[in-house]
Amino acid sequence: MALPGVKKDGREVKIYENADELSTDLADYVAELSEASVKERGVFAVALSGGSLISLMSKLCEAPYSKTVDWAKWYIFWADERVVAKNHADSNYKLAKDGLLSKVPFVPSHVHSINDTVSAEKAAEDYEFVIRQLVRTRVISVSDISDCPKFDLILLGMGPDGHVASLFPNHPVLEEKEEWVTFITDSPKPPPERITFTLPVINSASNVAVIVTGSSKAETVHLVIDDVEPDKPSLPAKMVQPTKGNLVWFLDKEAASKLDGSKFSQ
Numbered sequence: 118m119a120l121p122g123v124k125k126d127g128r129e130v131k132i133y134e135n136a137d138e139l140s141t142d143l144a145d146y147v148a149e150l151s152e153a154s155v156k157e158r159g160v161f162a163v164a165l166s167g168g169s170l171i172s173l174m175s176k177l178c179e180a181p182y183s184k185t186v187d188w189a190k191w192y193i194f195w196a197d198e199r200v201v202a203k204n205h206a207d208s209n210y211k212l213a214k215d216g217l218l219s220k221v222p223f224v225p226s227h228v229h230s231i232n233d234t235v236s237a238e239k240a241a242e243d244y245e246f247v248i249r250q251l252v253r254t255r256v257i258s259v260s261d262i263s264d265c266p267k268f269d270l271i272l273l274g275m276g277p278d279g280h281v282a283s284l285f286p287n288h289p290v291l292e293e294k295e296e297w298v299t300f301i302t303d304s305p306k307p308p309p310e311r312i313t314f315t316l317p318v319i320n321s322a323s324n325v326a327v328i329v330t331g332s333s334k335a336e337t338v339h340l341v342i343d344d345v346e347p348d349k350p351s352l353p354a355k356m357v358q359p360t361k362g363n364l365v366w367f368l369d370k371e372a373a374s375k376l377d378g379s380k381f382s383q
Contacts, residue, residue: 129365130342132373136173136330139367143328144176146365147270148186150324154269155190161269162257164194164314166282167209168274170328171216178220188221192256193228194248196271196319197282200237200300200310203230207308237310241300244312248297258323262360265321266297271314273327276306279337279352281327283313286352291316316356323362327354332371339375342366 133139147163154161165171177186199207203214210230218228229247231240248266251257258267273281284291285305293299293315300312319325329338339345341355357364368376
């Protein structure tokens, strides 16, 4: 059984016995946000990441969600992407296509992947242009406190080093305030060239979910959520703090095992 969600410093932290329970509740969460957004705005603009996130979203491809979710109203984006061919094993697009997009009836023109035939810098520039066009037409909302896009939902994983999207610890892109989408050519984990949403875009979303599983990330989860060593430079995951949106952490008990006050034994 999942623990009740615990509100902490504006975040909701949900802890699950295993990845299967987490996956079930994540499907409920995404489906409910989709329904509410379609009812309010007529569309659901959602940004995905890579890693284990797509496999944890797999229950959306099963009943009842496969039939009840209004897939035709979804507009899909990527919070970060590796600058590789779309059929490359490292491509977040390929991961999402194989694990999600090919299994439910998305509208192909609503799926916005990067241009994989240009440099990382040009790919980031082109992707931001696409997003700006869709903000103008209100497919993506706009923040009421900045000019940033306001995605209905951004789904993120977290690395053992505390990175989210392709925002890595101590990297200059953490300071980017003007661009919506930026690029890196020196990723500390391969492949080196990537595009990524910037922190202002992530923190302008209506809803942000960070999904983390496994004991290898337990210490970092503890550092981020329990706000250990507040005087040290912030880990990127700790800098995810939606200005007016909701933040939910989905953790399995292994990832949550070092949290202060966790009801699970380590």
